[in-house]
């Protein structure tokens with residue numbers, strides 16, 4: 001293919017990897033068209049024995065859980081899919097992968113639910129080396145068009161290429177403008193608050209908007225519910241893709 005002018009939106013490493021801007025590229029020969037990634041089949045779920053590598057707090061009620069799956073090889077999942085984790089007496093809960101697919105390791109961000117059988121009962125007692133069972137990948141939620149995201153309440157977003165939200169890390173060098181509306185109650189709930197702005201270093205245009213629903217007088221940022229803030233800022237949503245993540249409360 002060729003371009004009349006070298007396109008601004010295509011980085012050299014992306015062009016070298018075979019990406020093209022179809023709105024500007026002129027084909028020089030026959031094209032083979034394949035369907036979008038979202039139409040591709042997901043990997044079949046498989047069960048694995050895993051061990052806990054570490055459990056450490058990210059905030060007062062969010063834990064970063066690192067699991068090792070020594071026999072699983074390189075994990076195959078799409079950003080946004082989830083796994084089922086069974087520990088203790090076999091009680092299982094679903095958690096979204098918070099790391100990009102890699103060899104034998106996966107990270108989770110888990111919010112402690114007071115009185116919750118798994119997150120309050122089992123998880124705080126788990127320690128490095130404890131065996132757990134994992135089934136993945138599950139679900140079909142993943143990024144189709146890469147535009148604003150709204151995350152509410154608890155988990156999901158991490159830092160970088162091998163530790164962080166796979167939905168961000170997987171596609172960030174090819175992203176159009178992205179706004180992350182990050183809804184919590186109080187400032188101390190905003191885990192990764194210092195890290196999230198650094199995600200913008202590899203994005204064309206990244207906006208981080210923390211929104212607090214129960215902030216005290218000291219909070220200088222946005223207040224209210226996260227979806228109200230996004231609606232107020234974005235207005236007409238017809239040209240946006242919105243990814244909503246969060247708990248039911």
Ligand SMILES: Cc1cc2nc3c(=O)[nH]c(=O)nc-3n(C[C@H](O)[C@H](O)[C@H](O)COP(=O)(O)OP(=O)(O)OC[C@H]3O[C@@H](n4cnc5c(N)ncnc54)[C@H](O)[C@@H]3O)c2cc1C
Nearest residue numbers: 082093094095096109110111116117118119120155247249
């Ligand atoms: C596809 C999927 C992905 C998920 N990914 C994540 C993730 O990445 N991180 C994460 O922390 N959780 C995630 N969850 C939620 C998780 O699976 C559990 O439901 C949650 O951790 C509570 O489990 P528990 O055993 O501690 O509470 P339970 O004993 O099951 O419930 C205790 C009480 O808390 C209520 N409750 C349950 N879940 C919540 C909640 N999220 N918020 C408020 N109240 C609740 C219940 O209605 C019940 O009254 C995901 C759920 C699904 C379905």
